[in-house]
Amino acid sequence: MKLLVIVLCLLCERFLVHVEAHNRFRWFSAYINSTERQLSKISVLSSPWMILIFVLLPFIIVGSLILYFFSNSFFGFVGLLLNILVLYVCLGPGNPFYPVHVSTTESVSRDEIGNYLSQVNGQLFAVLFWYLLLGPLAALVYRLISQCRHQPSLAPFATRLTNLLDWFSARMT
Secondary structure, eight states: OHHHHHHHHHHHHHHOOOGGGGGTTTTHHHHHHHHHHHHHTSGGGOSHHHHHHHHHHHHHHHHHHHHHHHTTGGGGHHHHHHHHHHHHHHSOSSOTTSOOOOOOSSSOOHHHHHHHHHHHIIIIIHHHHHHHHHOHHHHHHHHHHHHGGGSTTTHHHHHHHHHHHHHHHHHHO
16 A cells, blocks of 8 residues: 555656645644744743654644544545545655756756755655655654754754654665
């Protein structure tokens, strides 16, 4: 089933070029800000690691409950659809099949190739690696942690954790 989910999601990502792909997680920074405001009232929970845990915990709990109760409905078809939905949302936020070149010359430097491969690892390979290894919740957790890098208060911790998670997938790739 995982192979079918990956193939369908990659085909959708490749051929359904859409503008909204960059806005998949636009709501996430507002969610982090509201969680930070609530947790800043309690001094024990105001550390960045605790905020990161409390940001991820509702998604893990709700996602695991939904997958547990609905994955075997209609002979597993609902589970297949849920896996496709979670993986498709977690791919990106950019489309790795249509890279944006910053140079106007024909030759591409080694640094640009390295940066492109690093971006593709974060957009595609790492998500697929964690999906294959631990399932759709792991892909969702990876994407949420990587989105936390754009939040100034969580950036150092989320970057460190994302780099650690990227290391495994980059070596496998």
